[in-house]
Amino acid sequence: MSTNTKPAIEISGLIKRYGQKVAVDGIDLTVYQGEIFALLGPNGAGKTTTVEILEGFRNLSGGKVRVLDFDPATTGEAGRKWRNKIGIVLQSTTDAADLSVQETVEHFSHYYENPRNVDEVIDEVGLREKAKELARNLSGGQRRRLDVALGIIGSPELLFLDEPTTGFDPEARRAFWDLLNKLRGEGTTIFLTTHYLDEAEALADRVGVITAGKIIEIATPATLGDRGNAPARITWLENGQMQELETSEPTAELKKLSTRFNGEIPQLQVIRPNLEDIYLRMIGENR
Amino acid sequence: MKTLKLGLLRGRMEVKVFMRGRESVVFTLLFPVILLFIFGSVFQNTIAPGVTFSQYFVAGMIASGLVNTGFQQLAITIPMEREFGTLKRLRGRPISVSAYFIGKAYLVTILMILQTALLLGFGAAFFGLDIPTTSGKWITFTWLILLGSACSTVLGIAFSVVPKSGRGASAIVSPIVIILQFFSGVFFVFSELPIWMQQFAALFPLKWLTQGMRSVFLPESFATQEVAGNWELGRTAIILTLWLIIGLILSIKTFKWSEE
Numbered sequence: 001m002s003t004n005t006k007p008a009i010e011i012s013g014l015i016k017r018y019g020q021k022v023a024v025d026g027i028d029l030t031v032y033q034g035e036i037f038a039l040l041g042p043n044g045a046g047k048t049t050t051v052e053i054l055e056g057f058r059n060l061s062g063g064k065v066r067v068l069d070f071d072p073a074t075t076g077e078a079g080r081k082w083r084n085k086i087g088i089v090l091q092s093t094t095d096a097a098d099l100s101v102q103e104t105v106e107h108f109s110h111y112y113e114n115p116r117n118v119d120e121v122i123d124e125v126g127l128r129e130k131a132k133e134l135a136r137n138l139s140g141g142q143r144r145r146l147d148v149a150l151g152i153i154g155s156p157e158l159l160f161l162d163e164p165t166t167g168f169d170p171e172a173r174r175a176f177w178d179l180l181n182k183l184r185g186e187g188t189t190i191f192l193t194t195h196y197l198d199e200a201e202a203l204a205d206r207v208g209v210i211t212a213g214k215i216i217e218i219a220t221p222a223t224l225g226d227r228g229n230a231p232a233r234i235t236w237l238e239n240g241q242m243q244e245l246e247t248s249e250p251t252a253e254l255k256k257l258s259t260r261f262n263g264e265i266p267q268l269q270v271i272r273p274n275l276e277d278i279y280l281r282m283i284g285e286n287r
Numbered sequence: 288m289k290t291l292k293l294g295l296l297r298g299r300m301e302v303k304v305f306m307r308g309r310e311s312v313v314f315t316l317l318f319p320v321i322l323l324f325i326f327g328s329v330f331q332n333t334i335a336p337g338v339t340f341s342q343y344f345v346a347g348m349i350a351s352g353l354v355n356t357g358f359q360q361l362a363i364t365i366p367m368e369r370e371f372g373t374l375k376r377l378r379g380r381p382i383s384v385s386a387y388f389i390g391k392a393y394l395v396t397i398l399m400i401l402q403t404a405l406l407l408g409f410g411a412a413f414f415g416l417d418i419p420t421t422s423g424k425w426i427t428f429t430w431l432i433l434l435g436s437a438c439s440t441v442l443g444i445a446f447s448v449v450p451k452s453g454r455g456a457s458a459i460v461s462p463i464v465i466i467l468q469f470f471s472g473v474f475f476v477f478s479e480l481p482i483w484m485q486q487f488a489a490l491f492p493l494k495w496l497t498q499g500m501r502s503v504f505l506p507e508s509f510a511t512q513e514v515a516g517n518w519e520l521g522r523t524a525i526i527l528t529l530w531l532i533i534g535l536i537l538s539i540k541t542f543k544w545s546e547e
């Protein structure tokens with residue numbers, strides 16, 4: 001995380017009800033300026049609801065949110081001033097108008113006081129070859145990239161991304177990570193939701209796990225779910241069979257093994273639980 | 288200032304998108320011309336000395352054109368934009384509702400000019416429509432068009448909250464427009480309609496627009512054939528203005544970005 005500890009998003013006691021159903025059930029969370037924060041959680045956990053309250057699209061039923069020290073529900077001129085600093089990529093994809101990629105990005109750039117360069121943005125999301133193509137003729141992943149382009153065109157101070165890389169091929173996903181890291185380098189605060197744990201691990205300074213409208217933990221990807229102290233698995237080949245043991249002191253175990261084999265241990269692997277293992281365990285425990 | 292600038296920017300974009308959509312061009316712009324050809328060719332009888340039904344019909348179609356390009360077009364496309372999330376996405380940006388409305392008004396204006404020019408051109412070329420020669424008639428024509436399209440635009444935006452889905456919008460809006468056209472003396476001679484139909488139609492702008500357009504395109508002598516025995520231009524102006532105010536208030540009060 002950057003040394004800047006001014007909050008960009010402050011959520012306290014946030015509650016959202018849809019009729020009888022409580023979709024968000026008392027969330028407290030602070031996201032700091034310049035940080036990338038990832039919200040993880042199963043389908044229906046309340047991620048989109050939370051994000052869209054922060055974006056000013058939905059009304060809250062209880063609690064308080066401040067986004068860039070502003071109430072997102074504000075309308076009128078003050079609201080528009082605030083929106084000039086906010087970038088939004090919604091979970092659902094842009095409808096396909098009969099406009100080309102170039103025309104669409106160009107059009108929306110005029111809404112902002114300090115837009116990014118249109119051609120640069122098209123390059124950054126990897127749509128250069130498709131710049132003249134009508135949006136309706138793009139593939140699903142390409143259309144998603146257009147969404148991202150429209151989210152960053154206004155040089156936002158704070159960028160919301162709701163499952164941004166759904167439908168991206170692996171190469172596009174890597175390129176997108178590079179883009180987000182570049183934006184972070186420029187000081188942009190990023191709040192994203194994702195179902196890809198590798199994405200959260202590669203990008204996020206901190207992650208929050210939400211299930212059934214409650215945040216069960218907020219931590220860095222390296223420490224989530226006590227990951228740092230989780231047992232490691234060691235596997236090796238002995239007597240023609242793969243052997244396996246779990247231990248919280250892998251170094252000591254390796255020393256023993258190494259003594260026993262008097263040198264190289266055949267096919268040795270030390271496996272730490274990855275973020276997905278930890279996450280699945282946490283979600284399982286909270287069912 | 289920024290609102291006006293963004294509104295015009297949106298307007299130019301909307302025109303571009305409209306013209307690229309083949310269905311919308313055919314449905315909104317060409318359909319009235321096709322109707323003109325069908326009705327104009329079938330009913331060539333004379334309804335008064337020196338007035339054929341096709342002339343009468345062209346005047347009505349020009350008035351209907353204002354309803355097609357404004358009310359009908361907006362009341363169908365805005366619910367679609369709401370359903371597909373276009374409006375939600377717009378709301379997340381630093382742009383005011385007014386700029387969105389200005390963009391729509393700009394689109395309607397361009398469509399209305401094209402529509403009127405097409406109908407005038409075809410009417411004059413094939414159906415003996417007399418293009419007016421006195422400046423008085425042109426002045427009437429101009430204020431009718433301006434007031435009529437403003438009215439049509441705000442009522443279209445106001446009505447856009449009625450259809451519950453984008454797909455269903457045209458099934459609700461199109462019959463309303465067609466019935467109004469029947470009742471308002473577009474497809475039949477108004478004075479020959481049943482009294483209750485005439486009275487019902489007189490509540491809505493289209494009847495007054497068609498009558499006004501007849502004052503522009505039919506000979507002065509035809510005025511005595513109207514229900515009131517004259518063109519009633521003053522009353523037309525008042526009723527259109529009233530509808531404009533009602534539409535304006537409704538569209539500002541009821542407009543919503545999304546269904547939530």
Ligand SMILES: Nc1ncnc2c1ncn2[C@@H]1O[C@H](COP(=O)(O)OP(=O)(O)OP(=O)(O)O)[C@@H](O)[C@H]1O
Binds near residue numbers: 018045049091547
């Ligand atoms: N507009 C709505 N009306 C009623 N219930 C809703 C509405 N939006 C969401 N919900 C409910 O609220 C809960 C949370 O939904 P939400 O969209 O926030 O989940 P999510 O975490 O974004 O899920 P996903 O990973 O599938 O996108 C769900 O049970 C959903 O059914």
Ligand SMILES: [Mg+2]
Binds near residue numbers: 047
């Ligand atoms: Mg969601």
